[in-house]
Amino acid sequence: MLLNEENVMTPPRTTTGITDETPAIPRLNRALFALCALNFFMADVQAGIGPFLGVFLQRHGWQTGPIGTVMTVGGVAGMLATIPAGALIDHTTKKRLLVIVAALCTISASLLLLSSQATFVVTVSQLATALAGAGIGPLMAAITLGIVRQKGFNTQIGRNQAWNHAGNMAGAGLSGWLGWQFGLSAIFFLEVAFGLFAISAVLLIPEKSIDHKAARGLDDEPAHDEGTTEGLRSFLRHKPLLILASCLCFFHLGNAAMLPLYGMAVVSAGKGNPAMFTAMTVMVAQAVMIVVSLLAIRVVRNRGYWIVLLISFAALPLRGLIAGSFIQHWGVWPVQILDGIGAGLQSVAVPGLVARLLNGTGRINIGQGVVMTAQGIGASLSPALGGWLAEDLGYPVAFYCLGCFAILSLGLWIGSASILRSADQVSA
Numbered sequence: 001m002l003l004n005e006e007n008v009m010t011p012p013r014t015t016t017g018i019t020d021e022t023p024a025i026p027r028l029n030r031a032l033f034a035l036c037a038l039n040f041f042m043a044d045v046q047a048g049i050g051p052f053l054g055v056f057l058q059r060h061g062w063q064t065g066p067i068g069t070v071m072t073v074g075g076v077a078g079m080l081a082t083i084p085a086g087a088l089i090d091h092t093t094k095k096r097l098l099v100i101v102a103a104l105c106t107i108s109a110s111l112l113l114l115s116s117q118a119t120f121v122v123t124v125s126q127l128a129t130a131l132a133g134a135g136i137g138p139l140m141a142a143i144t145l146g147i148v149r150q151k152g153f154n155t156q157i158g159r160n161q162a163w164n165h166a167g168n169m170a171g172a173g174l175s176g177w178l179g180w181q182f183g184l185s186a187i188f189f190l191e192v193a194f195g196l197f198a199i200s201a202v203l204l205i206p207e208k209s210i211d212h213k214a215a216r217g218l219d220d221e222p223a224h225d226e227g228t229t230e231g232l233r234s235f236l237r238h239k240p241l242l243i244l245a246s247c248l249c250f251f252h253l254g255n256a257a258m259l260p261l262y263g264m265a266v267v268s269a270g271k272g273n274p275a276m277f278t279a280m281t282v283m284v285a286q287a288v289m290i291v292v293s294l295l296a297i298r299v300v301r302n303r304g305y306w307i308v309l310l311i312s313f314a315a316l317p318l319r320g321l322i323a324g325s326f327i328q329h330w331g332v333w334p335v336q337i338l339d340g341i342g343a344g345l346q347s348v349a350v351p352g353l354v355a356r357l358l359n360g361t362g363r364i365n366i367g368q369g370v371v372m373t374a375q376g377i378g379a380s381l382s383p384a385l386g387g388w389l390a391e392d393l394g395y396p397v398a399f400y401c402l403g404c405f406a407i408l409s410l411g412l413w414i415g416s417a418s419i420l421r422s423a424d425q426v427s428a
Helices: 024-047 052-059 064-091 095-115 119-182 186-203 232-237 239-255 258-268 274-303 305-325 329-357 364-393 395-415 417-427
Strands: none
Touching (some): 024 186, 052 119, 052 258, 052 274, 064 095, 064 119, 064 258, 095 119, 095 186, 119 274, 119 329, 239 395, 239 417, 258 364, 258 395, 364 395
16 A cells, blocks of 8 residues: 555645645555556666676677776766756756656667667767666655655655566566567667656656655745755765765775676676576566565664665675675575665665755755765776776676775764764754
């Protein structure tokens, strides 16, 4: 059931002041149902062909180094776009339209990549996918916050992520089966289908169910009007947000390359079908993320954000150790279970913590963009770093090195515990 006491409040006040004749509760029910469906289909759109890109390009004669480099180019573009995307999302009342634009960009990128594997074409496709992906995270958070507001945000973001991971799992499973039966090219057509379904889902969300003022972290209090929004420079003085961003940067520097690299390692060793094994790496992780994202709601409620993120950071060093030691078909289980734990916890805790820290500033979605930029710095450098390490020193060394970056996250997070816990309590 989509509604409970935590997220059913007074009906969201529309920014236009127009009263909708549709009863508020049915409209909210419809909005939350469509929001879950949007998260399901948008998962595949946001990831693009994701880990399948590596094995697809391998089949067309690409080496691990250039594959990592072209992924990094896309990652850098996405990183540079996240803060402007957050600012746009904070100010626009056309959030549903932006979702449609992002979906169309990803669909176009997939068709472009299928048409040619030339370096220029692949690079352009990755740029389009990255630019679209830069806005999807803040858009999902903003639409959710605009519908359920702060009081219901933690619960709904956990549900969103469960549906998102289910969509990733379904997309990966279908991609693996289609790739096995019809070749890797079939995966691109599945991407197009998911994009069209995502567009249909966002159109089912009633426009009047989104309070665009609440979506940017402002409420109805006089002190929280449009004139109180903070400037971008204020983020440089926000210690808890900067600590969070730095920890996520180090984490993703080690984590982002590990999934596609492990798939390439096993496939290149002749121990797995390219499509099916790559699908398995995604499905195992996403299945764990569904459960973990739902459990994270309860842990956040009872123990706070700090402990949730601590556990997520601790999963990566162990994942790197196992990945480097066991490049085997069965290794997908421990390696991707740990990925599911780390990423599943972060998918709920990060947007929730940012929304809490910046509540009342009117800059929540820029804040999401700031954090995503830090994640993007690490994630964009990770494929190139991992790819060249694997090419020059071998896959095991690459995995060990990538896993070590999370130790930096752990040290900074533990060392800043008092600041982060204090900020969490004050913001609550």
